[in-house]
Amino acid sequence: MAATTRSLREHGYADLTIEKIGDEFEKSQSLIYHHYDGKDDLVIATLEFVLDRYSEQVTAQSVEDPKHSLETVVTQFVDDDWESRLAATLFELRAQAIHDEAYREHFTRSDDVFEQYLADLIADGIERGVFKECDPNATAATLVTLINGATVRRASTRDDAWLEGVRSEIDAYLEARVYRDEE
Amino acid sequence: MAATTRSLREHGYADLTIEKIGDEFEKSQSLIYHHYDGKDDLVIATLEFVLDRYSEQVTAQSVEDPKHSLETVVTQFVDDDWESRLAATLFELRAQAIHDEAYREHFTRSDDVFEQYLADLIADGIERGVFKECDPNATAATLVTLINGATVRRASTRDDAWLEGVRSEIDAYLEARVYRDEE
Numbered sequence: 001m002a003a004t005t006r007s008l009r010e011h012g013y014a015d016l017t018i019e020k021i022g023d024e025f026e027k028s029q030s031l032i033y034h035h036y037d038g039k040d041d042l043v044i045a046t047l048e049f050v051l052d053r054y055s056e057q058v059t060a061q062s063v064e065d066p067k068h069s070l071e072t073v074v075t076q077f078v079d080d081d082w083e084s085r086l087a088a089t090l091f092e093l094r095a096q097a098i099h100d101e102a103y104r105e106h107f108t109r110s111d112d113v114f115e116q117y118l119a120d121l122i123a124d125g126i127e128r129g130v131f132k133e134c135d136p137n138a139t140a141a142t143l144v145t146l147i148n149g150a151t152v153r154r155a156s157t158r159d160d161a162w163l164e165g166v167r168s169e170i171d172a173y174l175e176a177r178v179y180r181d182e183e
Numbered sequence: 184m185a186a187t188t189r190s191l192r193e194h195g196y197a198d199l200t201i202e203k204i205g206d207e208f209e210k211s212q213s214l215i216y217h218h219y220d221g222k223d224d225l226v227i228a229t230l231e232f233v234l235d236r237y238s239e240q241v242t243a244q245s246v247e248d249p250k251h252s253l254e255t256v257v258t259q260f261v262d263d264d265w266e267s268r269l270a271a272t273l274f275e276l277r278a279q280a281i282h283d284e285a286y287r288e289h290f291t292r293s294d295d296v297f298e299q300y301l302a303d304l305i306a307d308g309i310e311r312g313v314f315k316e317c318d319p320n321a322t323a324a325t326l327v328t329l330i331n332g333a334t335v336r337r338a339s340t341r342d343d344a345w346l347e348g349v350r351s352e353i354d355a356y357l358e359a360r361v362y363r364d365e366e
Binding site: 012023041070074091092095097103104105107111112115135137140141143144145146147148149150153155156157158159162163164165168169176177180 | 195197200231264271272274275276277279280282285287288290291293298318320321324325327328329330331332333336338339340341342347348349351352353355356359360
């Protein structure tokens with residue numbers, strides 16, 4: 001899994017071969033061929049592994065401040081610092097879903113896991129009285145869609161003049177719909 | 184251009200060949216080879232042609248009701264009726280931008296044209312006093328990012344349970360940030 005992640009980071013998806021993954025692997029390459037049917041089989045197993053770890057991590061963590069956690073997620077994905085290279089690789093992998101059912105399955109689950117995490121955060125904030133009575137699922141779906149859109153624009157255009165405006169409008173949206181005014 | 188559009192609709196991008204475009208073309212195939220260097224050259228010329236026509240169309244039309252025009256755009260792209268097949272083809276073409284500078288150039292311009300159209304609509308509404316004093320560019324950038332995100336999710340997942348929530352949150356966002364309360 002680690003060898004696949006390193007290879008994806010270095011070569012991107014299109015130029016990735018199972019041999020290149022093997023070069024990053026400290027044990028025998030034949031072990032890879034024994035367990036995986038090809039590059040896509042290995043890439044999907046890696047994506048699923050990373051998603052499971054992410055899912056366990058966010059489920060296990062205790063939330064101290066739902067507003068801070070929500071802002072952290074937005075900053076993580078809609079920000080100048082977010083690696084264009086990583087955005088491009090994720091976009092390229094997602095594009096495989098058009099023709100490959102296994103990728104489609106993965107990205108359906110990946111959006112669901114991410115959306116459920118955000119919906120739980122928002123429901124938590126409502127329960128604690130720090131968020132307004134909004135619809136956690138609809139709000140989470142909107143944030144996931146915005147983050148998908150930002151990833152795609154980051155990866156497919158030369159321009160990032162849009163980024164700052166989008167970031168400030170997400171904050172304004174959350175202020176209007178989710179955060180309670182602080183006294 | 185029409186032959187390329189028809190071929191893209193029928194075969195998608197991956198399975199498209201210049202021969203298939205030729206089959207849709209009523210004149211001699213050699214005319215295509217004479218003018219275009221290959222499939223991508225022809226696809227990009229078609230995308231540019233469609234974008235220019237769209238740009239002329241929206242510039243020429245006189246806006247009667249900025250709110251109605253804005254809602255029409257959102258409904259057009261974030262709606263059950265929007266063809267999944269078209270979303271998939273647009274997503275697939277955009278994915279070419281990762282490795283091909285000409286596609287990157289096109290989709291940068293395409294997002295810009297679309298964003299400028301929406302920003303002009305919003306500025307128009309502010310001027311007429313039907314929209315609040317918001318930032319037209321930031322608001323337009325957010326809508327374009329949402330529409331990109333919705334297109335990608337539509338094209339890469341099995342699920343569209345998110346769609347209804349996103350649609351209602353876009354309306355709520357526009358109510359909160361853009362539309363003036365009607366008396």
